[in-house]
Amino acid sequence: MTKTDDFYQLEKPILQLKEQIDEILLAGEPGAAAKVDGLRLEIEKEWAKIAPHLSPTQIVQIARHPKRPYSLEYIAALMTDFMELHGDRRFADDPALVAGFAFFKGRTVAVVGQQKGRTTRERLDRNFGQMNPEGYRKALRIFKLAEKFGHPIVSLIDTQGAYPGLESEERGQAEAIALNLKTMFTLRVPIVCLVIGEGGSGGALGIGIGDQVMMLEHSFYSVISPEGCAAILWKDKSDPAIVRQAAENLHLRAQDHLALGLIDTIIPEPPGGAHVDPEATFKIVDKHLDEALKKLEGKPVEEMLEERYAKFRKMGVFVEK
Amino acid sequence: MSANLWTRCNNCQRILYKEDILENLSVCPACGFHFRLSASERLAMLFDDGQFDIVDHNIQSLDPLHFVDSQPYSGRLEAYKRKTDLPEAAVTAIGAMGGIRTVICALDFAFMGGSVGSVVGEKIVRATERALAGKTPLIVVSVSGGMRMQEGLLSLMQMARTSGSLAKLDQARLPFISILADPTSGGTTASWAMLGDINVSEPNAFVGFAGPVVIEQTIKVKLPKGFQRSEFVLKHGFLDDVVPRKALRPFVIKALRLLLNRLQ
Numbered sequence: 001m002t003k004t005d006d007f008y009q010l011e012k013p014i015l016q017l018k019e020q021i022d023e024i025l026l027a028g029e030p031g032a033a034a035k036v037d038g039l040r041l042e043i044e045k046e047w048a049k050i051a052p053h054l055s056p057t058q059i060v061q062i063a064r065h066p067k068r069p070y071s072l073e074y075i076a077a078l079m080t081d082f083m084e085l086h087g088d089r090r091f092a093d094d095p096a097l098v099a100g101f102a103f104f105k106g107r108t109v110a111v112v113g114q115q116k117g118r119t120t121r122e123r124l125d126r127n128f129g130q131m132n133p134e135g136y137r138k139a140l141r142i143f144k145l146a147e148k149f150g151h152p153i154v155s156l157i158d159t160q161g162a163y164p165g166l167e168s169e170e171r172g173q174a175e176a177i178a179l180n181l182k183t184m185f186t187l188r189v190p191i192v193c194l195v196i197g198e199g200g201s202g203g204a205l206g207i208g209i210g211d212q213v214m215m216l217e218h219s220f221y222s223v224i225s226p227e228g229c230a231a232i233l234w235k236d237k238s239d240p241a242i243v244r245q246a247a248e249n250l251h252l253r254a255q256d257h258l259a260l261g262l263i264d265t266i267i268p269e270p271p272g273g274a275h276v277d278p279e280a281t282f283k284i285v286d287k288h289l290d291e292a293l294k295k296l297e298g299k300p301v302e303e304m305l306e307e308r309y310a311k312f313r314k315m316g317v318f319v320e321k
Numbered sequence: 322m323s324a325n326l327w328t329r330c331n332n333c334q335r336i337l338y339k340e341d342i343l344e345n346l347s348v349c350p351a352c353g354f355h356f357r358l359s360a361s362e363r364l365a366m367l368f369d370d371g372q373f374d375i376v377d378h379n380i381q382s383l384d385p386l387h388f389v390d391s392q393p394y395s396g397r398l399e400a401y402k403r404k405t406d407l408p409e410a411a412v413t414a415i416g417a418m419g420g421i422r423t424v425i426c427a428l429d430f431a432f433m434g435g436s437v438g439s440v441v442g443e444k445i446v447r448a449t450e451r452a453l454a455g456k457t458p459l460i461v462v463s464v465s466g467g468m469r470m471q472e473g474l475l476s477l478m479q480m481a482r483t484s485g486s487l488a489k490l491d492q493a494r495l496p497f498i499s500i501l502a503d504p505t506s507g508g509t510t511a512s513w514a515m516l517g518d519i520n521v522s523e524p525n526a527f528v529g530f531a532g533p534v535v536i537e538q539t540i541k542v543k544l545p546k547g548f549q550r551s552e553f554v555l556k557h558g559f560l561d562d563v564v565p566r567k568a569l570r571p572f573v574i575k576a577l578r579l580l581l582n583r584l585q
Contacts, residue, residue, distance in 0.1 A: 162531075165539060166542065166544065166548070168530075169531065169549060171557070172559045174515050175511075175559050177480075177530075178484060178510075178511050178513070178514075179515075179516070181480060182484040182487055182488045182491075182516055201468075202511045202530075205478075205481060209481055221474055222473065223472075223474055223477040228535075250386070250470070250474075251474070260385065260474070260475060262478055308485075309485050309486075312482040313482055316482075317385040318383055318440045319380070320379060321380075
C-alpha cells in the first residue's frame with residue numbers, strides 16, 4: 001500500500017486534532033468547550049477531504065482499526081446491568097463471543113457480540129474474535145433463553161471469520177453455524193443484528209439472521225476477506241494492488257449491500273470514523289437500536305417471522321429464461 | 322476412437338474399461354474409488370428406473386457486481402455453460418424413490434466447482450417450496466466448493482435463505498435428506514448440507530468447513546491423514562452414515578420409508 005492509499009497515514013491529522021481535544025478536556029481549563037468545538041470543526045474539515053474518496057480497502061482498514069470500539073464497549077455504553085453468561089453446556093465456553101442479558105432503555109435484551117480483544121494478551125485469549133463451534137452453540141443457547149422469556153435479541157458482529165482449526169472442524173463448525181442459521185428464522189422474538197466492524201463471511205452470518213440487519217457506515221461485510229479472495233482468485237495475497245482489486249470487486253461496503261437489499265440500515269459514524277469519537281458513535285447506535293426494537297416490538301409475532309423470512313427469500317439476482 | 326473407451330482410475334492408477342466403471346455407478350471396480358458424478362448422473366442413479374422430470378431449469382446467473390478477476394465473471398459463466406451444457410451448477414428434478422414422490426436438487430461440480438451463487442440458492446429454496454407444496458421429501462446432493470466469491474455477499478446470503486427455507490420443512494414435518502458427496506465444503510457445509518434430518522456421505526468424500534490449506538496455515542500443524550474425510554466426520558458425529566454408492570439409493574429409500582412410516 002502506498003502512503004497516499006494507507007488510511008492509517010491519511011487519518012494522522014485527524015488523530016492529532018483528536019489528541020488535542022482529549023488534552024483540553026483532561027485539563028478542564030476555562031474556555032475549553034469553545035476550543036473543543038473549534039477543533040471538532042477542524043476534524044470535520046479534514047474528514048471532508050478524505051471521506052468522499054474512501055476506497056473499499058480503506059473501509060476495511062477503518063473496520064479493522066485497532067482503536068475501533070468493540071462489542072463489550074457498546075454493551076457497557078448502551079446497556080446497564082449486563083450479566084455475562086458463559087458456556088454452551090456441551091463442551092466449553094468460547095471467549096470470542098460474549099453473551100448474556102442486560103437492560104436497554106427499560107427492557108431486558110439478550111445480547112451476543114463477537115469480541116476481538118484490545119491488548120495482545122486479550123486478543124490471544126479471545127482468539128482474535130474468531131469463534132469456535134461452542135461459541136455458536138453458546139449464542140444459540142442464549143437465543144433460546146431469550147425466546148423463552150420473550151426478550152429481544154441484539155447481535156453485534158465483528159469477526160474476520162469463524163476459526164479455521166483442526167478441533168473446530170472435529171467439533172462441527174459447519175453444523176454449529178448451519179443450525180444457528182436455521183434456528184434464527186424461527187425465534188419468536190425480535191432480532192436486531194449490527195455489524196460494528198468486520199463482517200467476516202459465515203463466521204459473521206452465524207449470528208447474523210435478523211429482522212433488522214444494520215451496518216455501521218465504515219464496517220464491511222463480505223463472503224470472503226479481500227486477502228483470501230486475492231489468494232484464491234489472483235493466487236496472490238501479498239501484493240497490495242491485488243488485494244485492493246479484490247476488495248473493489250467484492251463490493252463489501254455497507255452502501256453496496258443496502259443497494260442490493262442485503263441489509264436494512266446504515267448507521268452513520270462521526271467524522272473520522274467510530275474510533276475518533278466512540279461516545280458519539282454509541283449515541284447514534286443507541287438511537288437506531290432503540291428505534292428498531294420499538295418497531296419490532298409492536299409487530300405480531302407471526303407477521304414478524306414471515307417478514308424475516310420473506311426478506312432473505314428475495315436475496316438473489318438472476319434471470320429466468 | 323479406442324482411446325475414449327479407456328480411462329485411468331485417479332486412485333489406483335489402473336487403466337480401466339470405461340463401460341465397466343459406468344456400469345459400476347462410476348466406482349472403480351478395482352479399488353472402490355468413487356468418481357465424481359454429474360448432476361444428471363446423480364439424478365438418474367437415485368430416482369426409480371432413472372426416470373425424472375427436470376424443473377426450474379432455466380434460471381441463470383447474472384453478474385450483479387461486474388466481477389472481474391483473471392477474466393470477467395460473465396465470461397466465466399458463458400464458458401461453463403458451454404463446457405457443461407448446463408445453465409447453472411444445480412439441477413432440480415421430481416420423480417419417485419421407492420415409489421415415494423420426491424424432489425431432488427443435485428449440484429454439479431463441473432459448473433464452477435459447484436459453487437453457490439444466487440441461482441443455486443434459488444434452486445434449493447424452490448426445491449424446498451416444491452417439497453412443501455407437494456408434501457414430499459426433499460433431497461439435496463451437495464458437491465460444492467462453497468459460496469461463489471464472484472457474487473460477493475449475495476452468495477453468502479444463500480446460506481441464510483436456504484437454511485430458512487428448511488426451517489419451513491421442519492414445521493411441515495417433511496423429511497430432508499442431505500447427501501454430502503465429494504467435496505462438500507465451506508458455506509455449503511455450513512448451511513443446508515449439515516441440516517439434513519439424515520446426513521449421509523460416500524466413502525472418502527471431503528466434508529468440511531474450512532479448507533485444509535487455510536487450516537494448516539492457521540495452526541501451523543500438518544493435518545492428520547483422513548482429516549475432513551467422510552469417515553472422520555462420521556466418527557465425530559456429524560454424519561449419520563457413510564455408505565458406498567451402490568448402497569446409497571437403497572439407504573435413502575429405506576430412510577424415507579422409516580421416516581414416513583411406509584412398511585412397503
